[in-house]
Amino acid sequence: MPHWKYAIVVGASSGIGAALAQALTADGTQVALVARRADALSLLEEKLNSSAGQVLARSYSSDVTDIGTIPSLFAEITQDLGGLDLIIYAAGTMPRIGPEEYDTEKDAGTIAANFTGAVAWLNEAASRFEKAGSGTIVGISSVAGDRGRRGSPVYGATKAALNTYLESLRNRIERRGAFVVTVKPGPVDTPMTQGLKMPGMISAERAAAEILLAAKDKVRVAYVPAKWKPIMAVICAIPAPLFKWLNI
Amino acid sequence: MAEHLNNKPAEQRLEKVEGWGMSSSALSYVYRPVNIEGIQSVFDAARQSGRSVGLRGAGRSYGDASLNAENLTLDLTRMRRILDWNPETGIIRVETGVSIQQLWQYTVEDGWWPNVVSGTMFPTLGGAAAMNIHGKNNWKAGPIGDHILDFELLLPSGALKHCSRTENVELFHAAIGGFGMLGVITQLTLQLKKIHSGWLKVEAIGVKNLEELFQVFEERLPVSDYLVGWIDCFASGDALGRGQIHQANYLAAGEDTNPVQSLRVENQELPDSLFGLVPKSIMWRLMKPFVNDSGMQAINYAKSLSATTVSHGQAHIQSHAGFAFLLDYVPNWKHAYKPGGLIQYQSFVPKESAQAVFSEQIKLAQSYGIVPYLGVFKRHRPDNFLISHAVDGYSLALDFAVTPEKKGALRSLAAEMDRLVLNAGGRFYFAKDSVLHRSAALEALGQERVSKFLALKQECDPESLFQTNLYRRLFGPQL
Known part of the structure; x- marks a missing residue:
């Protein structure tokens, strides 16, 4: 028996989302794959179903920034699946920002995909999990949300906003029996980080395995891999003037 | 009535519905109409949203017989009027949501007791008929269906079928025990047993x-x-x-x-x-x-x-x-x-x-x-x-x-x-x-019975409007 019977993965077409969908279907979970790129999604759907030997994955092409369409799509998916135990918001974007670049339009797009989209999907899930008295919400945030770094002002801010939003959801629905897991991965080798030189990069598959383990164990805030927890504790403890000077 | 029902947005009807044993539950859009027009407007709401309708009485079935995950639940407990009672003959006509408790409390003073009761008094009689419940006297008195004289069965088409041992006989013997898959029993007539003491x-x-x-x-x-x-x-x-x-x-x-x-x-x-x-x-x-x-x-x-x-x-x-x-x-x-x-x-x-x-x-x-x-x-x-x-x-x-x-x-x-x-x-x-x-369900009932039942379902409910988790688990199309 799979740990979760029915799951939604938003941002499933590549990277951590795709690896999560793969790990879930390998466990026998029925997964709704949500992403913007229909072609990539159907390829993944086909791949997952053929390796599972049964229809476990269904794809739904949808843009997370198109928030007006999300409630009805959410209802459609839960009907198709026959229920919902787990939702993972793994959609996100990290556009390259130049050191002296302040492009509001670009930033608005980052906010829409990383934060507003998460709110739109996870509000739907929180509302039903609160009624059901069960269910798990997983939000893929980032270590980048823990401090305001020079390199990615808005990417980091959307992840910080996501952290606070997830904490609020947790405080709302955990008392009803549902769970909210904030995942803060360090650098993961995905299309989003392609071409970037980052320390301690791990594969998307490893990240997915650790994320699901944290969700099963109901870890409230999970650093992936776990070594980022003490590292970020140190980084967070650095006084602001020193942090500015260090430019980590 | 129909307008009133449709006024409430579907998402506000989403409720957790539980089997009596609490080990299975589902979210479902729950409607609680009070009359036949109300039931029909639930059918319409289901059709409009492309969802099915699961019937539920008091929800005393232990498992998933009254659950209809992510679809509509037609809760019939508000249809609970006693329509006619004859203390001379012990014949009573009730709406589907009347409970066994309501029934015996109404008739016992006149010296009549239900021929068949379950170990709990809370099931509705519509639910009891749909499950064809039995009591501690089953070998002697048979199931409750043996004491039902007739009932009205509302089909998805809106047709109301009067079923008895002389009219719509096949449907009478299939809807009793038919776990709500053929139609909605809206009212039923029961023969009670004369008792000479409490x-x-x-x-x-x-x-x-x-x-x-x-x-x-x-x-x-x-x-x-x-x-x-x-x-x-x-x-x-x-x-x-x-x-x-x-x-x-x-x-x-x-x-x-x-x-x-x-x-x-x-x-x-x-x-x-x-x-x-x-x-x-x-x-x-x-x-x-x-x-x-x-x-x-x-x-x-x-x-x-x-x-x-x-x-x-x-x-x-x-x-x-x-x-x-x-x-x-x-x-x-x-x-x-x-x-x-x-x-x-x-x-x-x-x-x-x-x-x-x-x-x-x-x-x-x-x-x-x-x-x-x-x-x-x-x-x-x-x-x-x-x-x-x-x-x-x-x-x-x-x-x-x-x-x-x-x-x-x-x-x-x-x-x-x-x-x-x-x-x-x-x-x-x-x-x-x-x-x-x-x-196992197929083997226990036998292919002939199951085919006959499914053919009757196709006839009464060609669009397969009536479904429950149990129905899908045991008889629905395999995914």
Whole structure:
């Protein structure tokens, strides 16, 4: 028996989302794959179903920034699946920002995909999990949300906003029996980080395995891999003037 | 009415709906209409959203029989008017949501009692008909369907079919027991039983093992009106199947010198406190510390010890309600099984092999280390309904606590017990079921019956509007 019977993965077409969908279907979970790129999604759907030997994955092409369409799509998916135990918001974007670049339009797009989209999907899930008295919400945030770094002002801010939003959801629905897991991965080798030189990069598959383990164990805030927890504790403890000077 | 129903947005109707055993639940869009027009507007709402409709009465089925995940639930409990009552003939016409409690409380003072009642008084009569419930007198009185004179069946098309033993006869015998898959029983007429006293004569008989249980049952059947056995499932070896039998008999006319008094509702009511001290509403909390293997083993042992010693052969009088509705003594007792809830595994086995099958089932459960906390034993007879759980034999109902650790093993155990039942030509009961596999349901009922039922469903409900989790699990199209 799979740990979760029915799951939604938003941002499933590549990277951590795709690896999560793969790990879930390998466990026998029925997964709704949500992403913007229909072609990539159907390829993944086909791949997952053929390796599972049964229809476990269904794809739904949808843009997370198109928030007006999300409630009805959410209802459609839960009907198709026959229920919902787990939702993972793994959609996100990290556009390259130049050191002296302040492009509001670009930033608005980052906010829409990383934060507003998460709110739109996870509000739907929180509302039903609160009624059901069960269910798990997983939000893929980032270590980048823990401090305001020079390199990615808005990417980091959307992840910080996501952290606070997830904490609020947790405080709302955990008392009803549902769970909210904030995942803060360090650098993961995905299309989003392609071409970037980052320390301690791990594969998307490893990240997915650790994320699901944290969700099963109901870890409230999970650093992936776990070594980022003490590292970020140190980084967070650095006084602001020193942090500015260090430019980590 | 229709406008009023449609005013409330569908998302506000999303509710958690639970099977009575609390081990299965689902979110569903719940509608509670009060009349036929209201029901029809629910059909329309379902069609508009491309969803199905699951019927639900009081929600007393243990498993997923009244769950319809992510689709619509038609809760019929608000249709609960008593439409006609004739105290001369004992014939009553009720709306579908009238409960067994409402029924007996309405008629008992006139000296009439339902021919068939379940162990709890809370099911609706529509639900009772759809499941074709039985009582502790099944071998003698048959299921409730044998006492239904007629009913109105609302089809998805809006057509209202009058069904009786002379009109729409096939539908009459298929919708009773048809677990809400053919239409909505909107109202029904029942024949009640004349009683001459509010009391029953009850005798408790302790039995040392399963062999003695069967032996005493067979001896007592011809002279009993009700007969029920309780089994301590923890006992093994020579004591396997030890327990207690309760026999009850009606009082003949004249035996009760003051029937007017004993037939009053207040003399039928279950006491609201234990020993006049502990309010029953908190009893389940007191039970909770004992709802585990060692606690239940101790309770079962104490009960079986008392059954074969102090209470053996004890005869007493008891009210009809007091004898019939044992499950209602401790309100919300199921909450003691929280958080995992419970499942009841009830199988019906022909008399020739019942003893061997039940003995094997108890041994199997013990070998799995998953011992039922309660075992209840009854005698049955076949009936004429298309979807029927009864056989000329016995049933054993086993209550299993559901825990996350043992859930998988419990399923394997149930599957092994199913095999024993199927090999013996036995059957299962949808009001109780949570774990049956579709191939087992097909084997138990037989291809011919199932095909006939599905053909009738296609005829009555061509768009397959009526569905439940149980229907999809056992008979729906395979994904």
